[in-house]
Amino acid sequence: MISFSHVYKTYRGNEGRENHALRDVSLEVGKGEFIFLTGPSGAGKTTLFRLLSAFDRPSSGRAIVQGFDIASISAAELPQFRRRIGVVFQDFRLLRDRSIFDNIALPLEILGERRPMIERRVLESLESVGLRHKRDDLPEHLSGGEQQRVAIARALVHRPGILIADEPTGNLDPHMALEVMNLFETANAQGTTLFIATHDHALVQRKAKRVLNIDSGQIAERERGGAWVSETT
Amino acid sequence: MGFRDDLRAISRSWARHFNMQFATFSVLAATFTIVAFALSLSSNFQRVISLWGEKVQVSVYLEDDIPAKDLQKLKEDLGRHEIVAAVEYISKDRAADLFKEQMASYAPDLMDDSEFATPFPASLIAQIKDGKSGGDLQKIQSMASEFSQRAGVEDVSYGQSWIQNYTAFVRIVQAVGFAIIAVLLLGSLFVIANSIRTLVSSRREEVEIFELIGATPRHIRRPYLVEGVFLGATSALLALVVNFVFYQWQVALMKRSLAFARVAAEFQYLSIFQIVLFILGAAVLGGLGAWLTVRSLNDGWSAARGATARARIALMAVGSVLTVSSFASQASAQADVGKIVDQVREQREVLNEAETERRKLLGSIYAVNQRMKKIASDKGKLTNDLIHAQDSVETVATSIKSLESHLERQRKNLRIRLRALYKVSGEPMIGAVFSASNSHEFDTMMRNLKIISDRDFHLIRSYRLNLRVLAQQREKLKSQVERLLTVERRIKRQERLLEQEYRTKTDLASRIEKETRDRKQEIEQLRKKVSLSSSDVELARVLRPSIYEKKGKLLMPLPAGDLVREFGLHIDETYKTKLSHKGWLLRAQPAATVVATEEGSVVFAGKFHGYGNTMIVDHGDHYYSVYAGLSGLNASVGQEVARGEILGRVERDLYFEFRHFSEPENPISWISSKTPIQARMATETSSQQGAARW
Numbered sequence: 071m072i073s074f075s076h077v078y079k080t081y082r083g084n085e086g087r088e089n090h091a092l093r094d095v096s097l098e099v100g101k102g103e104f105i106f107l108t109g110p111s112g113a114g115k116t117t118l119f120r121l122l123s124a125f126d127r128p129s130s131g132r133a134i135v136q137g138f139d140i141a142s143i144s145a146a147e148l149p150q151f152r153r154r155i156g157v158v159f160q161d162f163r164l165l166r167d168r169s170i171f172d173n174i175a176l177p178l179e180i181l182g183e184r185r186p187m188i189e190r191r192v193l194e195s196l197e198s199v200g201l202r203h204k205r206d207d208l209p210e211h212l213s214g215g216e217q218q219r220v221a222i223a224r225a226l227v228h229r230p231g232i233l234i235a236d237e238p239t240g241n242l243d244p245h246m247a248l249e250v251m252n253l254f255e256t257a258n259a260q261g262t263t264l265f266i267a268t269h270d271h272a273l274v275q276r277k278a279k280r281v282l283n284i285d286s287g288q289i290a291e292r293e294r295g296g297a298w299v300s301e302t303t
Numbered sequence: 304m305g306f307r308d309d310l311r312a313i314s315r316s317w318a319r320h321f322n323m324q325f326a327t328f329s330v331l332a333a334t335f336t337i338v339a340f341a342l343s344l345s346s347n348f349q350r351v352i353s354l355w356g357e358k359v360q361v362s363v364y365l366e367d368d369i370p371a372k373d374l375q376k377l378k379e380d381l382g383r384h385e386i387v388a389a390v391e392y393i394s395k396d397r398a399a400d401l402f403k404e405q406m407a408s409y410a411p412d413l414m415d416d417s418e419f420a421t422p423f424p425a426s427l428i429a430q431i432k433d434g435k436s437g438g439d440l441q442k443i444q445s446m447a448s449e450f451s452q453r454a455g456v457e458d459v460s461y462g463q464s465w466i467q468n469y470t471a472f473v474r475i476v477q478a479v480g481f482a483i484i485a486v487l488l489l490g491s492l493f494v495i496a497n498s499i500r501t502l503v504s505s506r507r508e509e510v511e512i513f514e515l516i517g518a519t520p521r522h523i524r525r526p527y528l529v530e531g532v533f534l535g536a537t538s539a540l541l542a543l544v545v546n547f548v549f550y551q552w553q554v555a556l557m558k559r560s561l562a563f564a565r566v567a568a569e570f571q572y573l574s575i576f577q578i579v580l581f582i583l584g585a586a587v588l589g590g591l592g593a594w595l596t597v598r599s600l601n602d603g604w605s606a607a608r609g610a611t612a613r614a615r616i617a618l619m620a621v622g623s624v625l626t627v628s629s630f631a632s633q634a635s636a637q638a639d640v641g642k643i644v645d646q647v648r649e650q651r652e653v654l655n656e657a658e659t660e661r662r663k664l665l666g667s668i669y670a671v672n673q674r675m676k677k678i679a680s681d682k683g684k685l686t687n688d689l690i691h692a693q694d695s696v697e698t699v700a701t702s703i704k705s706l707e708s709h710l711e712r713q714r715k716n717l718r719i720r721l722r723a724l725y726k727v728s729g730e731p732m733i734g735a736v737f738s739a740s741n742s743h744e745f746d747t748m749m750r751n752l753k754i755i756s757d758r759d760f761h762l763i764r765s766y767r768l769n770l771r772v773l774a775q776q777r778e779k780l781k782s783q784v785e786r787l788l789t790v791e792r793r794i795k796r797q798e799r800l801l802e803q804e805y806r807t808k809t810d811l812a813s814r815i816e817k818e819t820r821d822r823k824q825e826i827e828q829l830r831k832k833v834s835l836s837s838s839d840v841e842l843a844r845v846l847r848p849s850i851y852e853k854k855g856k857l858l859m860p861l862p863a864g865d866l867v868r869e870f871g872l873h874i875d876e877t878y879k880t881k882l883s884h885k886g887w888l889l890r891a892q893p894a895a896t897v898v899a900t901e902e903g904s905v906v907f908a909g910k911f912h913g914y915g916n917t918m919i920v921d922h923g924d925h926y927y928s929v930y931a932g933l934s935g936l937n938a939s940v941g942q943e944v945a946r947g948e949i950l951g952r953v954e955r956d957l958y959f960e961f962r963h964f965s966e967p968e969n970p971i972s973w974i975s976s977k978t979p980i981q982a983r984m985a986t987e988t989s990s991q992q993g994a995a996r997w
Contacts, residue, residue, distance in 0.1 A: 125515065145520070152517030163512050167315055179308075180518045224516075 071232065071263050072099035072122065077131030079117050079287075091117040093287035095131070099265070101231075104258050106274045107267040108292075109284035115267050116160070116236065118284060122265060123157045123234050124148060136231050153181055156225035156262075158235035162217045164209040170196070170220055171205040177228040195223040198253055214241040222250060232263045239270060247273065312526040313533050316502055327498035328538050334491045335542030335585055336549075341480045342581065343550065343573050348473040350571065361387075361447055362460050363427040367395070369455030377453060381429050386442050389430040398423035424457055424722055488588060495534055495592025499527050503596060524597040528590050535589020539582045547572060647829050654822040654851055655924065661815045662963075668808045675805070678797045688790050696787065699780040706773045713766045823852050850901065850922040856975045857900040858947055860930055860959050864891030867956065870969040885967035886929065886960030894952045899944045900928045900961070900974070908936045914958060918950050929960035 074097040081089045091114050099105060109115050120126040121133055124140050133140040138151045156177075164173050174195055178188045196202045199219040201212075209217055218241050225233055233254070239247040251273065258264050268274060274281055281292040317324050363381065365374065374392075382390045393401075431443060451459040503510070513523045550572050573581065826849075868888040874881050903922040911917035914931035918938065921927050933951035938944055961970045 123515070149514075149517045149519040149522075152515060154517075157515065159515075163508075163515065165509055165512060167319065176513075177516050180513070180516055180522060 071101045071103070071136060072097065072265075073132075073134045074098075074121075075132045077121065077128045077133050079114075079121065079126070080129040090287050092121070092128070095287070095289050097282070097289060099263065102258065102261055102263055104255070104264045104277075104279040105266065106277070106279055106281045107265065107284060108269070108271075108274065108281060113285045114287040115284055117287075118289075119157075119234055119236055119265075119267065122232075123155055124151050149180075153177070153228065154231045156228065156230035156233040158218075158221050158225045158233070158238045160236040160240075162209075162221040164217060164220055164224075166209055169206045169208060170201060170212070173209065173220060174224045174227050177224060181228055191227055195227045199223045200249070215243070215246060218242060219246075219250070222253065226253070226257055226262075229257075229260070230262060232265065233257060235264070235266045237267055237269065239268065239273065251277070309526065309529040313530060316526075316530055320502060320505065323498060323501055324534075327494055328534060328541075330494050331491050331534060331538035331585075331589075332541040332545070334487050334494075335539045335581075336545045338484050338487055339539075339542050339546040339573070339581060340549070341484055342577070343546065345473075345477050345480055346573065346577065347571065348476065361429040361431060361443060361450075363429065363450050364424045364457040364459070365426060366455050366457050367424065369425075373455045377450075377455065378427055381427055381450065384429070384446055386431050386446060387429045388432040391428045391430070393426045393428060395423055395425045398425065491535075492588060492592045492595070495531050495589050496596045498534065499531055499593040499596040502530060503527060524594070527593045527597045531589035531591070531593025532586045533589065535592070536582050536586040538589075539585030542585075543573075543578060543581065647826055650822050650826045650829070651849060654819060654826070654849070657815050657819050657822065658851060661812070661819070664808065664811055664815060668812065671801075671804050671808055675801050678801050681794075681797065686794070688786075693787060696780060696783045699776050699783060703773060703776045703780065706769055706776060710766065710769050710773060713769065717766055819851070826852065850924050850926045853901060854973055857928075857961075857970075857973045858898060859974055860897050860900050860928075860950075861889050861891045861895055861953065861957055862898070864889045864895065864953075864957070866890075870967070870971065886958055887970055889957045889959060890955075891953050891957065893955065894934065896949045897930055897933060897951050897953055897957055899946060899948045899950055900959075902946045903928070903944060905938045905940050905942045905944060908938060908940050915954060916951065920944060920950075925964050927962045929958075929962065931958040931960075932956050 074095050077092055077095040077097075078090060079092040081091060083089050093114075095118070107115055107118070117126075121128050121140055122135055124135070124138070124143060127143075128141050131141070136151065136154055138147060143151060165176070168176075171192055174192045175188050178191060183191075193202065193205070196205055199222060201216060201219060201223070204212060204216065209220065212220065218238065222235070222238055225235070235254075238254075239250055242250060247270070254264055254266070283290050283292050363377070365377075369377075378390055378392060381387055447459040450456055510523055866887055867890045868884055870884055870887060872881055872883055899920055901920075901922050903920040905918060906921045906927070907917065907919035909917065911931060916933040916936055917929065917931040918933060918936055919927050919929050930950055932954055934954040935951050937949055937951045944950065959970060961968050961973050
């Protein structure tokens, strides 16, 4: 499902100095895996996610996600690829002039689904994040946590092969966070590969999934939850 | 994503960017209004062409001398031709009337010139059937050439070249119009593109999000293309509405001014098909504008980057006063001397008076002569004038003649040109150009015609000018002839007056002559009665015959000699001077004796400046004889001299004068013609030139 091999992402700095956001990353993730990504800010977490969701190409190396080589993917293939993944952005990226319902329906519309089917799936999705009553509201009228849930609902409504989420539980209360986690686990159970970045150690701890730690562009495998020991600890 | 979504997308963009969307919409609507106007104009031009094409007429121009029989047959044949719907005969006069109506304000005196006649040919106008059954050009052409071969036909025309010219003109207008439209369309394309671009940039984030969610580029661009199509189509619709309102207003305006009613009737608004096409075109243009903007909108990696304008001879009533009359005295032969003397005195007085009258008469005759001379000179002048006038009449007549022939040539030429013009115009063009019902339109058409046949108009103008010059010359001729007649009448009147006056004077002169003779005879008889009886000195003196009675009996002062210069006016040929001689200059042998021409008393004897020794003898009644150039003086002042008494001798030449008071008289009328001297003079005058010898 995900196969990175010696991937570098390099940005040129003002004095020609090269900055390696990712450095010689090699990674293998199988279908249906549930992975937590941890690491300090600026360590290359977001860069890794941009590559995984094809928002950016790697500077070198081979990055294959769901059978598409992100380094050489064509413009025609790009939308195809993106329809197969679901992304929960850190800033949510909701369309401000459309209702919650429309926002969530977007991936299905793009896939060309028929209207009744869209209605049904969107409502199910709203139900699952507990926002059915807000279906006609505009995003700006929702609280941060609610927006985050909408973003999650949009990311999962079309049942992607891979869900990539950057701090999906960052603005949620513990209860809600657990709800969302459950949502993720359900999706995972249905075959979606999950790649979640988080700082919530407790969560990681509790779920006892595969954990990858990134630091200064380099990645390292940690032991599964429970047995993982924070470096800060 | 369906139609509903598109509408939602449009209402969303109008809601969010109303000002910009409205501005874009307005600019596009204005541009399309112009384009729609140009298109409807172009399609109307095209319609006029096809209308002309449908209304083809064939004009068969006839020769002036076509026999009525041929004409009738020609008309029938033409009417039977398969493509002819109707035939109309336009006679020469009708053609001229039409032309006159149309040209009335332009060349009024042209057609009024009766000598001009009508230059136009009579014609038969064949109306061609509409549609396929009649009007294809080849059939018309072959029909035209068939009839042009017929006897009596001058030529055949159907105005095709005008249709072609008009078509070419319309094409140029259309080409220019299309070029302008193209520019406007390009502009509108830019406006649309710009509007979309603004929309796009305001939705950068949306695009990114769509991209990120996996929307295909088509999917992302679609709302913008729909937006462009919508802007194009709706603004086109508004443009059509504005244009329709403008069109209705214009047609109503044109119909209101009668002149254009016919034209307006033929105007039509765009057809449904054209309207649909127009809106579709605008929609496509809108879509195209949008597409130009969004075609490179996203490549999937947007998230990775950021995008100008007289002689009153008062006959002086010549002293008709000559009441010479009152000599009612009858000499009583038996009466006493005293009585006789009185009678003699009386008679003398009468005689004296007559002489005075005669002199006056002579004076007046002289005046008459002067006047005659003046009249003669006037007559000369008048004759001169007459000659001038005749000359000028001749010149004018010649000029009129030449002008007439020139005009005749021009007239002929013009007739040919107008005939050609009339024909070349053909019914469609004549119809179009001369159907004008207002002055402006007419003027415009005339201008066009003027361009087409500038030469013809130059000819017309020159013809009119010559016509005017001819009229002026004729007027001038008339006034010259009138002046000539006046001069002739004046000369005749003066001659008549002169003749009358001359006759009056001559009558008067002969009457005075007769009376003078009667008085002299009477005095002679009276004298004879008393001469034997009386010796009284005083009486003798009174009875002495007066000088008048001796007129023509005086002696020559020199017994022999040459008359060097006669009395009167002498013109010196060499010096061109006139000299008036108041007497005779006589030449004789030196020391020849000079005798008194008649008895009298010496009143002057002495030297006279410039004349030498001079003697003057008074003969009474104020008559004097003058003898100058004497070598000595044999008599002295106060001395009585007898007739023939020697007064002196000649020094060299004798100057002799006979005077009454101070006025010299011609001695010839006083000197006896019977004296030997005079006789010799008469015989030898012819022997020498310039001098008489005796």
